[in-house]
Amino acid sequence: MRGPRHDKVTDGGLDFGAAMSEEESLAELFRVYREACPDPEPSADFMPGLWAKVEARRRSARSLWRWTEAFVASAMALLLAMAVYSLRQADAGLHGFSYVEAAENDESFEAFAYEEIAHLEPPPNQERQ
Amino acid sequence: MRIDPETIERARKGDDVAFSAIVQAYRKRILGAIARIIGRPEDVEDVAQEVFVRLYFSLDQLRTPEVFEPWLYRLTVNAAYDYLRKQRRRGESRMADLSEQQIVVADAAASRGAALEESRRAGYREQVQALLQEVSEEDRILLILKEVEGLSLKELEKIYRVNENALKVRLFRARQRVLRAFAKSQAARGAGTAA
Numbered sequence: 001m002r003g004p005r006h007d008k009v010t011d012g013g014l015d016f017g018a019a020m021s022e023e024e025s026l027a028e029l030f031r032v033y034r035e036a037c038p039d040p041e042p043s044a045d046f047m048p049g050l051w052a053k054v055e056a057r058r059r060s061a062r063s064l065w066r067w068t069e070a071f072v073a074s075a076m077a078l079l080l081a082m083a084v085y086s087l088r089q090a091d092a093g094l095h096g097f098s099y100v101e102a103a104e105n106d107e108s109f110e111a112f113a114y115e116e117i118a119h120l121e122p123p124p125n126q127e128r129q
Numbered sequence: 130m131r132i133d134p135e136t137i138e139r140a141r142k143g144d145d146v147a148f149s150a151i152v153q154a155y156r157k158r159i160l161g162a163i164a165r166i167i168g169r170p171e172d173v174e175d176v177a178q179e180v181f182v183r184l185y186f187s188l189d190q191l192r193t194p195e196v197f198e199p200w201l202y203r204l205t206v207n208a209a210y211d212y213l214r215k216q217r218r219r220g221e222s223r224m225a226d227l228s229e230q231q232i233v234v235a236d237a238a239a240s241r242g243a244a245l246e247e248s249r250r251a252g253y254r255e256q257v258q259a260l261l262q263e264v265s266e267e268d269r270i271l272l273i274l275k276e277v278e279g280l281s282l283k284e285l286e287k288i289y290r291v292n293e294n295a296l297k298v299r300l301f302r303a304r305q306r307v308l309r310a311f312a313k314s315q316a317a318r319g320a321g322t323a324a
Contacts, residue, residue, distance in 0.1 A: 022308050029257060029311065030276040036253035037277075039161030040173060050152065050178045054185050 131155060134194035141188045148188070152181050159205055166209045166273050167216075168258045180208045199287035202280070206270055206288060213266045256314070263310040268303035275300055 131154040139147035159180055164173045183204045191200055261269045274280045274288070282293050289296065 022312070026304060026308055026311065027276070029260075032253050033165070033257040034277045036250040037161070037165045039157045040164055040170065042156050042160055043174060046156065046174060046178070047149070047152065049174070050181050053178055053182045057182060057186065
């Protein structure tokens with residue numbers, strides 16, 4: 001392992017001699033950089049801060065999960081209600097009236113019956129002749 | 130490995146005490162790697178905490194404790210990269226901030242009689258980080274992991290999940306770019322001294 005090249009430092013910068021190849025210069029540059037940036041000591045707040053972040057993320061995940069559950073439950077309830085409603089509607093359409101009731105309510109049937117009678121009766125002046 | 134596989138296995142199963150032991154074993158190393166990648170001491174702890182939060186929530190996806198370290202480095206690389214991307218979006222001038230902070234650090238050190246040493250280190254940091262600006266964020270991180278953190282190509286292969294040859298090509302190109310910038314800065318320095 002080579003030692004730091006303090007003799008080549010000018011104005012806080014690095015100045016590698018011509019004797020070094022470019023590759024060597026770069027390797028030296030990174031080595032000096034590693035020395036100039038030692039591993040920082042974690043602060044006293046590191047672990048409490050980390051657990052606070054874990055807890056916050058857990059809470060937000062839980063709340064998102066609750067919202068999702070609530071949304072799915074409401075969607076299911078709505079779907080069920082719509083299904084029940086449409087089934088009832090279908091039942092009412094098919095079986096709500098008897099045949100007689102349906103015929104009574106059907107105006108087109110009545111109109112057709114009167115029309116038939118009107119066609120069958122001869123005109124009053126034809127009758128006198 | 131700084132921690133035994135049993136502790137990792139316990140943490141994987143949700144044991145918070147085991148997780149704390151992992152954090153304590155690796156936090157200094159992760160803090161150092163992040164400091165050297167992002168170059169902003171005031172944000173290093175935040176990014177490191179983010180790494181460990183991601184580790185906490187993804188540990189159950191770890192298949193075997195043997196791949197734990199590359200996994201942790203992968204999370205570190207991703208968190209650092211996300212941080213750098215956010216900084217770029219904010220459009221902050223990293224070097225200007227860094228220099229300002231280094232001046233503050235150097236000033237504080239002056240009162241303790243260590244001004245010269247700190248200013249020398251600040252000069253190294255500034256020069257290397259200026260050179261690293263010449264490559265993309267991805268390549269900068271890769272270069273730092275290889276050349277500064279001292280990770281092997283095999284380890285990088287596991288972290289990046291790409292084959293060794295692709296990594297070699299990428300490293301070579303990044304190194305060439307940094308070398309060109311280095312040669313330029315040396316020429317400028319020479320011209321400045323001559324004038």
